Amino acid sequence: MDLLRKAGAIWMKDLRLEWRTLDSISGMFFFSLLVLVIFNFTFDFTTADFKEIGPGVLWVTFTFAGILSLSHSFVIEKEGDCMQGLLLAPVDPGSIYIGKMLSNLTMMLGVEVILVPLSAVLFNYPIYGKMGSLAAVLGVSTLGFAGVGTLLGALTARTRRGEVLLPLLLFSICVPIIIAAVQTTKVVMRGGPLSDAKEWFMIAAAFDAVFVSASFLTFQFIVEE
């Protein structure tokens, strides 16, 4: 309980800081909007089927926007050397990981919640009736991406050229969950039930279980000097 209570304090602190400055969210949102607009002009959606291309378009947008949040997540701890302050407090490093992961997850899901309806309007695609399934896919897939990204964000924040290293490492590890996310989203967009994408959904859930647990357990060794 103590672990979760302290993780909650870190989560709330990050959200409060973000709410004040909107540094991550505004960057993520405008970047995503630009990507969607570029895709809108790239493909001719009078002939192309958004149900086939859309999942790839959406997940390219979500993951690249997510990088902005993940790289910013530990930059805010550099100011005033606050990471040392966290490590000096009687807090399990696992709490710091969970708090940071929750704040990244919240920001990524926040942007996705705005972008999915916006893409439906931009690409003239009806999402009504599919929102429950889409929410489940977004939640499970974003959790894995944010889980691994939080660990790697902490690692690369301590290196020179960390902003280059983060996407290279993150996309290498997250290939399975990104493919699973695209495939599951495709099934949902085609109008099929989520059970039709059971295998892909299970891959995403298994990725979450393995990689979030591994990240939680190894976070201590990443932040320690």
Place this chain on the structure above:
Amino acid sequence: MVAEPAIEARSIVRSFAAIPAVDGVDLVVRPGEFLTIFGPNGAGKTTLLRLLCGLLRPTKGEIRLMGFSPSRNELEVKARIGLIAHASFLYGGLTARENLLFYARLHGLTRPAALVDQRLAEVGLSSRAGDLVRTYSRGMQQRLTIARALLHDPEVVFLDEPYTGLDQQASRMLRALLDSIRGRGRTVMMVTHNLEEGLELSSRVAIMSRGRLVEDRPASGLTRHQLEALYASKVDAWTS
């Protein structure tokens, strides 16, 4: 029964790329002692402090704080110590009150709001408690840093060059706070390169040079001039 030492270091070594920053330091600080370690820049003072706080692990040797090992009983140790360092550990985008409330929650303190108000009053920042920390002057930030470090009333307080950047008012306030900590029987360990600081409050002084403690003696009866002479002889002898 003799009380457990507040700080105990046995033959600790910490090397960076095979170069020892702390080289075989033995140190025992009893509860209630106020130890000031003087030394030139690069002597290993900050590294020693970070080792004792558990922010760094020693390459060799053993450390115990109030009987606990910082590596094996990490949370017990961290709940009992406070550190005032060069960096503030404060979030510029939060107000002073929000910063202290955040750290109070991390320490699991009961009635955090009342405690935070009390600490803010002690460092004279009550009237600016609702302002963002990034709008504070260096001296005000340092006062808030002191409030953050003392928020949970730590048994051992570590200070790393605490007077750096402080104006006269803040220096006086820090001295008064340290005096009150000492009066409450807390253990204080300060490191500084400035011989003008700390001697009047210290019960014991040590000199560090090239990663080693080259002098360790009671402060009583020691004048500023004697300390300067001692420092010059010890540091010059070790660096020449």
